[in-house]
Amino acid sequence: MITFKPAALFGVLAGILLSLGSFTVIADHDSEASIGTRISAVGRSCVEGQSCKAPVAVVVAAPAGPLTGKEIYASGCAACHDSGAAGAPKLGDVAAWTPRLDKGLEKLFSNAFYGYKGMPAKGMCKKCDKDEISSAVTYLVDNSK
Numbered sequence: 001m002i003t004f005k006p007a008a009l010f011g012v013l014a015g016i017l018l019s020l021g022s023f024t025v026i027a028d029h030d031s032e033a034s035i036g037t038r039i040s041a042v043g044r045s046c047v048e049g050q051s052c053k054a055p056v057a058v059v060v061a062a063p064a065g066p067l068t069g070k071e072i073y074a075s076g077c078a079a080c081h082d083s084g085a086a087g088a089p090k091l092g093d094v095a096a097w098t099p100r101l102d103k104g105l106e107k108l109f110s111n112a113f114y115g116y117k118g119m120p121a122k123g124m125c126k127k128c129d130k131d132e133i134s135s136a137v138t139y140l141v142d143n144s145k
């Protein structure tokens with residue numbers, strides 16, 4: 001004979017409810033809102049066309065304005081003008097720079113921009129414009145007289 005035990009039935013029901021409950025937790029773990037919360041500590045994903053309420057947490061610092069002559073010099077020209085590679089007149093070498101300065105600054109600017117003998121055009125700084133090359137030349141000659 002089968003005996004009906006309410007306690008056993010309760011146990012089974014509780015078991016079913018518990019497993020449903022944990023299933024819900026797993027489902028929530030992968031829900032968009034849940035994922036969004038977990039990754040939001042680093043940054044916030046925004047969908048184009050929708051409002052993005054919180055500002056993006058990670059802000060890449062943009063350089064403040066154009067590079068200075070010193071920075072351009074250090075990032076490229078120094079490779080030759082610090083060492084004197086290929087016969088480049090060295091930074092600070094007054095004897096090497098004095099006769100070149102006699103040509104006039106404008107001539108030095110244009111020779112640095114368009115190239116001159118062993119001196120490659122723009123000192124190989126492809127993205128540099130005329131003003132940037134000129135400011136690098138100014139830095140170079142100001143520290144060589």
Ligand code: HEC
Nearest residue numbers: 077080086087088100108111112117118119122123136137
């Ligand atoms: C690959 C090596 C190299 C790099 C990089 C380089 N130079 Fe030169 N530069 C030379 C050489 C070599 C000379 C000497 C050319 C000569 O008179 O024979 C020279 C000469 C010059 C002169 C003198 C030109 C003249 O008319 O007498 C200036 C000014 C100059 N460089 C500026 C720069 C600046 C500014 C940069 C960076 C933007 C730069 N150089 C990068 C090799 C280089």
